[in-house]
Amino acid sequence: MDCSCNHNRSGKMCIELVSIFNTLTYDEMMEIARITVSRKYAKGQMIYMAGDRGKSLFVIHKGKVKVSRISDSGKEQVIRVLGPGDFMGELSLFIHSPLVDNAEALEDTTVCIIDGEKLKNLMVKYPTIALKIVEELSSRLERAENLIEYLGIHDVETRIIETLLNMADEKGVVTLKVSKKDLASHIGMSQETLSRKLSYFQELGLIEQIGHRKIVILDEEGLRKLT
Numbered sequence: 001m002d003c004s005c006n007h008n009r010s011g012k013m014c015i016e017l018v019s020i021f022n023t024l025t026y027d028e029m030m031e032i033a034r035i036t037v038s039r040k041y042a043k044g045q046m047i048y049m050a051g052d053r054g055k056s057l058f059v060i061h062k063g064k065v066k067v068s069r070i071s072d073s074g075k076e077q078v079i080r081v082l083g084p085g086d087f088m089g090e091l092s093l094f095i096h097s098p099l100v101d102n103a104e105a106l107e108d109t110t111v112c113i114i115d116g117e118k119l120k121n122l123m124v125k126y127p128t129i130a131l132k133i134v135e136e137l138s139s140r141l142e143r144a145e146n147l148i149e150y151l152g153i154h155d156v157e158t159r160i161i162e163t164l165l166n167m168a169d170e171k172g173v174v175t176l177k178v179s180k181k182d183l184a185s186h187i188g189m190s191q192e193t194l195s196r197k198l199s200y201f202q203e204l205g206l207i208e209q210i211g212h213r214k215i216v217i218l219d220e221e222g223l224r225k226l227t
Contacts, residue, residue, distance in 0.1 A: 014038070014061045014112030017085035020132035028126060035118040040110050047103040047111060054092025054099040055116045060084050063109025066182060067101050078186040080140075081106070081178055090133055093120060106178065158227045159187045160197050164207070164217060165224075172217035180212065 015021045015029050041047055060082055067079045067088055079101060082088060088103055093116050123130040167174045176183060184194040201207045206223050208216045
Protein backbone atom coordinates (compact mmCIF):
# COMPACT_ATOMS: atom_id res chain seq x y z
CA MET A 1 0.00 0.00 0.00
CA ASP A 2 1.49 3.34 -1.01
CA CYS A 3 1.89 6.43 1.16
CA SER A 4 -1.13 8.22 -0.30
CA CYS A 5 -3.37 5.31 0.70
CA ASN A 6 -2.03 5.46 4.24
CA HIS A 7 -2.71 9.22 4.32
CA ASN A 8 -6.25 8.68 3.06
CA ARG A 9 -6.93 5.97 5.64
CA SER A 10 -5.61 8.00 8.59
CA GLY A 11 -7.40 11.11 7.29
CA LYS A 12 -10.71 9.27 7.12
CA MET A 13 -10.23 7.98 10.68
CA CYS A 14 -9.79 11.57 11.85
CA ILE A 15 -12.77 12.83 9.88
CA GLU A 16 -15.06 10.17 11.35
CA LEU A 17 -14.31 11.55 14.83
CA VAL A 18 -15.42 15.09 14.03
CA SER A 19 -19.04 16.20 14.31
CA ILE A 20 -18.77 18.68 11.42
CA PHE A 21 -18.13 15.79 9.04
CA ASN A 22 -20.46 13.15 10.45
CA THR A 23 -23.24 13.82 7.94
CA LEU A 24 -20.98 13.13 4.94
CA THR A 25 -21.12 9.98 2.86
CA TYR A 26 -18.12 7.67 2.53
CA ASP A 27 -17.14 9.18 -0.83
CA GLU A 28 -17.42 12.71 0.54
CA MET A 29 -15.26 11.78 3.53
CA MET A 30 -12.66 10.33 1.19
CA GLU A 31 -12.53 13.65 -0.67
CA ILE A 32 -11.53 15.34 2.58
CA ALA A 33 -9.17 12.50 3.47
CA ARG A 34 -7.28 13.17 0.24
CA ILE A 35 -6.45 16.72 1.39
CA THR A 36 -5.45 15.58 4.89
CA VAL A 37 -2.06 14.62 6.31
CA SER A 38 -1.32 13.08 9.70
CA ARG A 39 1.42 14.41 11.98
CA LYS A 40 2.66 13.34 15.42
CA TYR A 41 3.71 15.74 18.18
CA ALA A 42 5.55 14.84 21.37
CA LYS A 43 4.38 16.05 24.77
CA GLY A 44 5.26 19.73 25.17
CA GLN A 45 5.72 20.31 21.44
CA MET A 46 4.02 23.30 19.84
CA ILE A 47 1.58 22.48 17.04
CA TYR A 48 1.30 26.13 16.09
CA MET A 49 2.06 29.47 17.69
CA ALA A 50 0.54 32.94 17.71
CA GLY A 51 1.82 34.84 14.72
CA ASP A 52 1.90 31.81 12.43
CA ARG A 53 0.00 32.09 9.18
CA GLY A 54 -2.92 29.74 9.57
CA LYS A 55 -3.79 27.84 6.42
CA SER A 56 -5.15 24.60 7.86
CA LEU A 57 -7.79 23.01 10.02
CA PHE A 58 -6.25 20.86 12.76
CA VAL A 59 -8.18 17.81 13.97
CA ILE A 60 -6.99 15.87 17.01
CA HIS A 61 -6.93 12.15 16.35
CA LYS A 62 -5.19 11.00 19.53
CA GLY A 63 -3.92 12.86 22.57
CA LYS A 64 -4.66 16.20 24.20
CA VAL A 65 -3.93 19.80 23.20
CA LYS A 66 -3.91 23.04 25.20
CA VAL A 67 -4.98 26.18 23.34
CA SER A 68 -3.83 29.37 25.08
CA ARG A 69 -2.97 33.02 24.62
CA ILE A 70 -0.16 35.09 26.09
CA SER A 71 -1.00 38.61 27.29
CA ASP A 72 1.24 41.63 26.71
CA SER A 73 2.47 41.19 30.29
CA GLY A 74 3.49 37.59 29.55
CA LYS A 75 0.64 35.92 31.44
CA GLU A 76 -0.79 32.78 29.90
CA GLN A 77 -4.56 32.37 29.60
CA VAL A 78 -5.76 28.85 28.85
CA ILE A 79 -8.63 29.09 26.37
CA ARG A 80 -9.57 25.42 26.19
CA VAL A 81 -8.18 21.89 26.34
CA LEU A 82 -9.07 19.69 23.38
CA GLY A 83 -9.12 15.92 22.86
CA PRO A 84 -9.84 13.38 20.09
CA GLY A 85 -12.43 14.63 17.61
CA ASP A 86 -11.97 18.30 18.51
CA PHE A 87 -10.60 20.75 15.98
CA MET A 88 -8.75 24.08 16.05
CA GLY A 89 -7.41 26.72 13.70
CA GLU A 90 -10.83 27.14 12.10
CA LEU A 91 -10.75 30.95 12.23
CA SER A 92 -7.88 30.95 9.76
CA LEU A 93 -10.30 29.55 7.18
CA PHE A 94 -12.27 32.80 7.25
CA ILE A 95 -9.89 35.49 8.51
CA HIS A 96 -6.71 36.23 6.57
CA SER A 97 -4.61 37.24 9.56
CA PRO A 98 -2.00 35.50 11.75
CA LEU A 99 -3.11 33.04 14.40
CA VAL A 100 -3.56 34.55 17.87
CA ASP A 101 -3.49 31.31 19.89
CA ASN A 102 -0.80 28.82 20.84
CA ALA A 103 -1.52 25.10 20.58
CA GLU A 104 0.66 22.79 22.68
CA ALA A 105 0.53 19.00 22.95
CA LEU A 106 -0.13 18.05 26.58
CA GLU A 107 0.77 14.45 25.82
CA ASP A 108 1.99 12.55 22.77
CA THR A 109 -0.58 13.60 20.19
CA THR A 110 -1.54 12.77 16.62
CA VAL A 111 -3.11 15.58 14.60
CA CYS A 112 -4.72 15.42 11.17
CA ILE A 113 -4.06 18.60 9.21
CA ILE A 114 -6.56 19.52 6.51
CA ASP A 115 -5.55 21.93 3.73
CA GLY A 116 -7.59 25.09 4.36
CA GLU A 117 -7.93 26.37 0.80
CA LYS A 118 -9.02 23.00 -0.54
CA LEU A 119 -11.41 22.56 2.38
CA LYS A 120 -13.06 25.90 1.57
CA ASN A 121 -13.68 24.63 -1.95
CA LEU A 122 -15.36 21.55 -0.50
CA MET A 123 -17.51 23.77 1.74
CA VAL A 124 -18.99 25.29 -1.39
CA LYS A 125 -19.64 21.80 -2.71
CA TYR A 126 -21.02 20.51 0.61
CA PRO A 127 -22.63 23.45 2.51
CA THR A 128 -23.39 21.22 5.51
CA ILE A 129 -19.68 21.35 6.41
CA ALA A 130 -19.73 25.16 6.55
CA LEU A 131 -22.94 25.14 8.59
CA LYS A 132 -21.46 22.70 11.08
CA ILE A 133 -18.37 24.88 11.49
CA VAL A 134 -20.56 27.94 12.08
CA GLU A 135 -22.52 25.96 14.70
CA GLU A 136 -19.30 25.03 16.49
CA LEU A 137 -18.01 28.61 16.37
CA SER A 138 -21.32 29.84 17.79
CA SER A 139 -21.09 27.30 20.60
CA ARG A 140 -17.54 28.36 21.43
CA LEU A 141 -18.58 32.02 21.43
CA GLU A 142 -21.39 31.24 23.87
CA ARG A 143 -18.98 29.37 26.17
CA ALA A 144 -16.50 32.25 26.01
CA GLU A 145 -19.19 34.80 26.90
CA ASN A 146 -20.39 32.61 29.77
CA LEU A 147 -16.83 32.33 31.06
CA ILE A 148 -16.35 36.11 30.92
CA GLU A 149 -19.57 36.59 32.89
CA TYR A 150 -18.58 33.85 35.35
CA LEU A 151 -15.17 35.41 36.03
CA GLY A 152 -16.76 38.82 36.52
CA ILE A 153 -19.39 37.92 39.10
CA HIS A 154 -17.73 35.18 41.20
CA ASP A 155 -14.90 35.57 43.69
CA VAL A 156 -11.84 33.32 43.74
CA GLU A 157 -13.14 30.82 46.31
CA THR A 158 -16.46 30.40 44.55
CA ARG A 159 -14.74 29.80 41.20
CA ILE A 160 -12.51 27.10 42.66
CA ILE A 161 -15.33 25.37 44.56
CA GLU A 162 -17.72 25.34 41.60
CA THR A 163 -14.94 24.06 39.34
CA LEU A 164 -14.19 21.21 41.77
CA LEU A 165 -17.85 20.28 42.12
CA ASN A 166 -18.38 20.31 38.36
CA MET A 167 -15.32 18.13 37.74
CA ALA A 168 -15.98 15.59 40.51
CA ASP A 169 -17.25 12.12 39.70
CA GLU A 170 -20.05 10.38 41.58
CA LYS A 171 -17.62 9.50 44.39
CA GLY A 172 -16.43 13.08 44.77
CA VAL A 173 -13.07 12.43 43.13
CA VAL A 174 -11.58 15.11 40.91
CA THR A 175 -8.93 13.91 38.47
CA LEU A 176 -7.27 16.87 36.82
CA LYS A 177 -6.68 16.51 33.09
CA VAL A 178 -4.36 19.52 33.07
CA SER A 179 -1.75 20.88 35.46
CA LYS A 180 -2.84 23.08 38.37
CA LYS A 181 -1.07 25.94 36.63
CA ASP A 182 -3.25 25.52 33.53
CA LEU A 183 -6.39 25.03 35.60
CA ALA A 184 -5.67 28.22 37.52
CA SER A 185 -5.14 30.11 34.29
CA HIS A 186 -8.41 28.86 32.85
CA ILE A 187 -10.45 30.05 35.85
CA GLY A 188 -8.66 33.39 36.02
CA MET A 189 -6.15 33.27 38.87
CA SER A 190 -2.51 32.55 39.60
CA GLN A 191 -1.25 29.08 40.42
CA GLU A 192 -0.16 30.37 43.83
CA THR A 193 -3.70 31.53 44.63
CA LEU A 194 -5.19 28.19 43.59
CA SER A 195 -2.64 26.22 45.64
CA ARG A 196 -3.19 28.43 48.70
CA LYS A 197 -6.97 28.02 48.55
CA LEU A 198 -6.78 24.26 48.04
CA SER A 199 -4.48 23.99 51.06
CA TYR A 200 -6.96 26.07 53.05
CA PHE A 201 -9.85 23.79 52.06
CA GLN A 202 -7.74 20.79 53.03
CA GLU A 203 -6.95 22.28 56.44
CA LEU A 204 -10.70 22.70 56.99
CA GLY A 205 -11.17 19.01 56.24
CA LEU A 206 -13.26 19.72 53.14
CA ILE A 207 -10.96 18.10 50.59
CA GLU A 208 -7.91 15.88 50.40
CA GLN A 209 -5.19 16.42 47.81
CA ILE A 210 -3.56 13.24 46.53
CA GLY A 211 -0.48 13.83 44.41
CA HIS A 212 -0.56 16.55 41.76
CA ARG A 213 -3.65 15.51 39.81
CA LYS A 214 -6.22 14.11 42.25
CA ILE A 215 -8.50 15.87 44.75
CA VAL A 216 -11.11 14.08 46.87
CA ILE A 217 -14.10 16.08 48.10
CA LEU A 218 -14.69 15.01 51.71
CA ASP A 219 -17.44 17.47 52.62
CA GLU A 220 -19.48 18.72 49.67
CA GLU A 221 -21.99 20.56 51.85
CA GLY A 222 -19.21 22.31 53.72
CA LEU A 223 -17.67 23.45 50.45
CA ARG A 224 -20.99 24.79 49.19
CA LYS A 225 -21.41 26.85 52.35
CA LEU A 226 -18.26 28.79 51.44
CA THR A 227 -19.70 30.02 48.13
